[in-house]
Amino acid sequence: MVDLAPRSAVQADVSAPPSLRRYYVLALLTIIYALNFLDRTIFNVLIEPIKKEFALSDTTMGLIAGFGFVLFYSLLGIPIARLADRISRRNIVAAALAFWSAMTLLCGLAQSVATLTLARIGVxxxxxxxxxxxxSLISDLFDKNDRPRALGIYAIGTYLGVFLGYFIGGWVNQHYGWRTAFFTAGLPGVALAGVLWLTVAEPRRSAPADQQVRDAWRPTLGFLISQKTFLIVLVGFCLTTYTNYATSAWIPPFLARVHHLSSVEIGTYAGTFKGLFGMAGTLAGGLVVARIGRRDDRWKLWAPAMTSGLAGPVFAVCLLTSDFTTMVAALALTSFLVGFHLGPIFAIAQTVARPNMRALASAIILLTATCFGQGLGPLGVGIINDLLAGSSGAYAVRYSLLSASLTTMLGALFFLWAAKTIRADIVRAAG
Known part of the structure; x- marks a missing residue:
């Protein structure tokens, strides 16, 4: 395989100690993942001003926040991932980052619902x-036992992006308007794409080059589908992802409508208690599971099942309490518990797949879950909001979000089920 990295990038990569080099790549990819979620999340905190300017319903806002984003995200993700199993992943990530950052900038220039939706599709x-x-790149830098910790660190980008999205969206919107908030979110990614391309070289893949070329779509998909752990985890992750995206989209309107917070206050409270505590939970999940999973691979699913199941009743308390302090504390604990499973689940998708299938395995589990979670989560809550508006008014969002409390508990049951087959499937993937 031809490495298209600039000579300076290759030299910098080779001269650094292997452990330091792989953690530099991990840190850079984590920041890029954070920008991924920053550009998604900032739309959510801007739902109220966008809805007001274009005179839209909650159902329409749910469509733009959800299916407007995931439609092409899901259609193109799997073929691009299959391409990533063959060519430079570094180049793919750099080009993708530059493109979605530019599309975020265009969201701020939208003059109609149609152009805003098209820009969201571009993101x-x-x-x-x-x-x-x-x-896939990270999985070639870290082995099976280190992978939950590495992908747990990488998954911190989810909540770091949520944290930044809420803060930037809330504060910039308050002082400069929602369009400027999109500009502020999009600019850093264009610069960081250049940093990635100039300083990171493509690592050696775990699978032999002839095997990478030989494996075609049908046998690759056939193997992944035959892995029971992969399929069961996929269903469970779809359910917990519904919880993540429904809360990400509708917690800002919940804080505005039920607790009457301003845009700046929403950015502060949602960013701190959902973003920061979500990051803490994601980091804890990666570190804890990497340690206890060495003794028994089933703990890689038992632990996420426990925390995901507990998140349901805690989030119900967050929604139904009238006490502001209790609400904030429950929101923080929910974010910690929901974030815990991300790194371990990402690692499972990589570990029960063969090395030359990892990008495709990641794409299937991530894109399917995102299509379900981000497609149905914001839309489902938005539809229930409109249905309950006549009887509950602004408080409808409080009751519609209870659906997210249920889905995380259902996801936990699937994680427990998948734990029964994980050991056999890891052996089969290694063989």
């Missing part, structure tokens, strides 16, 4: 290419 197209290639 989805760019982001579909970034994560599967990044996870």
């Amino acid at each position: 989805g197209i760019g982001e579909s290419a970034g994560t599967p290639a990044s996870q």
Whole structure:
């Protein structure tokens, strides 16, 4: 395979100690993943001003926030991931980052619902290419036992992006308007794409080159589908992802409508108690599971099942309490518990797949879950909001979000089920 990295990037990569080099790549990809979620999340905190300017319903806002993003994200993600199993993943991530950042800038220039929706679709197209290639790259830098910790660190980008999206969206919108918020979110990614391309070289793949070329779509998909752990985890992850995206989209309107917070206050409280505590949970999940999973691979699913199941009743308390302090504390704990499973689940998708299938495995589990979670989560809550508006008014969002409390508990049951087959499937993938 031809490495298209600049000579300076290759030299810098070779001269650094291997452990330091791989953690530099991990840190850079984590920041890029954070920008991925920054560009998604900032739309959510801007739902109220966008809805007001274009006179839209909650159902329409749910469509733009959800299916407007995931439509092409899901359609293009798998073929791009299959390409990433063959060519430079570094180049794919750099190009994808530059593209979705440019599309975020265009969101701020939208003069109609149609142009805003098209720009959101563009963000989805760019982001579909970034994560599967990044996870495949990381999996070639870290072995089976270190992978939960590495992908747990990488998954911190989810909540770091949520944190930044809420803060930037809330503060910039308050002082400069929602369009400027999109400009602020999009600019850093264009610059960081150049940094990635200039300083990171494509690592050696775990699978032999002839095997990478030989494996075709049908046998690759056939193997992944035959892995029971992969299929069961996929269903569970779809359910927990519904929880993640439904709350990400509708917590800002919940804080505005039920607790009457301003844009700046929403950015502060949502960013701190959802973003930062989500990051803490994601980091804890990667570190804890990497340690206890060495003794028994089933703990890689038992632990995420426990935390995902507990998140359901805690989030119900967050929604139904009238006490502001209790609400904030429950939101923080929910974010910690929901974030815990991300790194371990990402690692499972990589570990029960063969090395030359990792980008595709990542794409299938991530894109399917995102299509379900981000497609149905914001839309489902938006539809229930409109249905309950006549009887509950602004408080409808409080009750519609209870659906997210249920889905995380259902996801936990699937994780427990998948734990029964994980050991056999890891052996089969290694063989």
